[in-house]
Amino acid sequence: MKRIATVSRKTKESQVSIELNLDGAGINEIDTQIPFYDHMLSQLAKHGLFDLKVKTVGDVDVDEHHTIEDTALALGQAFSEALGEKASIRRYGDATVPLDDVLVRAAVDLSGRPYLIHKEPEMAPMIGSYDTTLNKHIWESFVNQAKITLHIEVLDGRNAHHIVEAQFKAVARALRTACEIDPRVSGVPSTKGSL
Numbered sequence: 001m002k003r004i005a006t007v008s009r010k011t012k013e014s015q016v017s018i019e020l021n022l023d024g025a026g027i028n029e030i031d032t033q034i035p036f037y038d039h040m041l042s043q044l045a046k047h048g049l050f051d052l053k054v055k056t057v058g059d060v061d062v063d064e065h066h067t068i069e070d071t072a073l074a075l076g077q078a079f080s081e082a083l084g085e086k087a088s089i090r091r092y093g094d095a096t097v098p099l100d101d102v103l104v105r106a107a108v109d110l111s112g113r114p115y116l117i118h119k120e121p122e123m124a125p126m127i128g129s130y131d132t133t134l135n136k137h138i139w140e141s142f143v144n145q146a147k148i149t150l151h152i153e154v155l156d157g158r159n160a161h162h163i164v165e166a167q168f169k170a171v172a173r174a175l176r177t178a179c180e181i182d183p184r185v186s187g188v189p190s191t192k193g194s195l
Helices: 035-048 065-083 132-146 160-179
Strands: 004-010 014-021 028-031 051-058 092-099 102-109 115-119 149-156
Touching: 004 065, 014 065, 028 035, 035 051, 035 065, 035 160, 051 065, 065 132, 092 160, 102 160, 115 132, 132 149, 132 160, 149 160
Parallel strands: 028 051, 115 149
Antiparallel strands: 004 014, 014 051, 092 102, 102 149
16 A cells, blocks of 8 residues: 655645655655755655655745745645555654754644644744744644644754754654554554544
8 A cells, every 4th residue: 555645736825746655765855945944844754754745836035934834734735645544553653852952852643633732932033034933833734734633842942943953853753653554553543443
């Protein structure tokens, strides 16, 4: 069973194309027109072992918000589609990731219910052209379309680049575990019979 998805999202503000393979090797090709966001999505792919291609063309001349948001929405949709009925998955995953001065904990439940808890400290407002106030919105957008529960907590840290990057790495590792096929699980891991 191949767990792959191809998603396109087109609005008046952006055009997004995503290819995702949950059972990949972390191979990625990312182009959102926003270099730091490209770097973060590459971290998600590499540390989650997801093969990921992202191509986004957006109205970055107006603001980067639409491009970032629409990419996150399409990525969440791709995860939802690639997971399919979620048969034999581990369902839960968590990771605590250090990155120099930063420590981040992430926990995920591929529950079918979108819910986000996101805690991060105040930090520098910009990393290059990337607006750090969009961090929470990225995860909100992703969670709503992926239909997952996600908790992210920055436990310590000062450097804005590290704070954001460690979040993507921690989420990647948590998703990697949750998405894995568990040979001991038969069917969907829920007493409800569906996720």
